[in-house]
Amino acid sequence: MSEAHRLTEVALGVLPTENTLPTLRRKLWQLVLMGEFVFDLLCPLPPALLGVVRAADSARDLVLRLADELRRQQATEYLEQARFLADQLNLANYFGPDDDLGERLTFGFEDLNLLGQVLTAVRTNDLAAAAVKLKLQKNSVWRDQGAARWDLTEAGLTLHQEVNAARAYLKAEPPADLPRLVTAYAGPLHLPDAAQRRFEAAVAAYRHSPEALPTATGRPDGASANLEEFIHDCRTQYANLATELQQRLLGRWKRRAGRRRASSMPAS
Numbered sequence: 001m002s003e004a005h006r007l008t009e010v011a012l013g014v015l016p017t018e019n020t021l022p023t024l025r026r027k028l029w030q031l032v033l034m035g036e037f038v039f040d041l042l043c044p045l046p047p048a049l050l051g052v053v054r055a056a057d058s059a060r061d062l063v064l065r066l067a068d069e070l071r072r073q074q075a076t077e078y079l080e081q082a083r084f085l086a087d088q089l090n091l092a093n094y095f096g097p098d099d100d101l102g103e104r105l106t107f108g109f110e111d112l113n114l115l116g117q118v119l120t121a122v123r124t125n126d127l128a129a130a131a132v133k134l135k136l137q138k139n140s141v142w143r144d145q146g147a148a149r150w151d152l153t154e155a156g157l158t159l160h161q162e163v164n165a166a167r168a169y170l171k172a173e174p175p176a177d178l179p180r181l182v183t184a185y186a187g188p189l190h191l192p193d194a195a196q197r198r199f200e201a202a203v204a205a206y207r208h209s210p211e212a213l214p215t216a217t218g219r220p221d222g223a224s225a226n227l228e229e230f231i232h233d234c235r236t237q238y239a240n241l242a243t244e245l246q247q248r249l250l251g252r253w254k255r256r257a258g259r260r261r262a263s264s265m266p267a268s
Helices: 002-012 021-040 057-073 075-089 108-123 127-138 143-172 178-186 188-207 222-264
Strands: none
Touching (some): 021 057, 021 075, 075 108, 108 127, 108 143, 127 143, 143 188, 143 222, 188 222
């Protein structure tokens, strides 16, 4: 044990006091996980967590490499140890929805925090920021733990992007007559429809998954409630675009029909 203690001190900058292999193993996980979490944190560490033992700052590079390797090679145990430590320290209770927890998603509550920030970015039409944050989650070890939520979020973001692109197209190149409008709909203006179908498929998959079920309190959790608002917003955005396109189509058709009637009238 003394050799293991010495190696830990040399590598991670902390001399453990645990005297059994199981407790030492748990401590090593804490040193690495809390080390990575703190090194990646972009908001202040709450005072209550300042005393939590973690790897020394001098071990930063080693800790980040170790964490990456553990996620790749021991994903199942990584998830178990990360959940245990987060619950033991009540980590989620110390951070708010707007706190920037970094990019590495050490703990599961960071995944939900990121989800909330993506939904907020989409709701405020900051789609570029939403896409950047969504990309962080793509390779996360937590991806499968909330796959239906994230698939729905990605489909909703894509729908918003296609709706915005269609509106920009209509503003920059408004079809002047019915044939051009029909041609445009067969081209770039059909993309929101395709995105909407994928979105509705993602909604159905989410609502049939355990992630959409109420918690033990009988109420949906925060992420579920936010996603229901997100679903409503996505549908509203698409419906507004569909209404606009329908009005344009009817307007062009009526003008064309009017011209035909006028041209067919006998000259007086």
